[in-house]
Amino acid sequence: MKAVFIVYGQSLTQPVGQLLDKLNIRGFTRWEEVHGRGSHQGEPHYGTHAWPSQNGSILSMMDDQKAEDLIFGLKRLNQQAEQQGLRAFVWEAESVV
Secondary structure, eight states, rough: OOOEEEEEEEHHHHHHHHHHHTTOOOOOOOEEEEOBBOOOOOOOOOOOOSSOOOOOOEEEEEOOOHHHHHHHHHHHHHHHGGGOOEEEEEEEEOOOO
């Protein structure tokens, strides 16, 4: 089982949600109005007057194959809209209650 944490520019909220639906990934927690900046390039997303854009983020637990499919889809989405900002991180999830 994998834990996948996705951080994305708010403009990608709908495409990320559609990808989750397409892959039948139902369970997740979403945070809106997340602030931060990319580690390599990109402008800060602080939700301020100077830096008005913001991020969203999602955490979801899923089986290994769905995680692979999701990462593949997120890579394709990022290639289509690199300037929007999208990162995903995958961890092992050892137990689920």
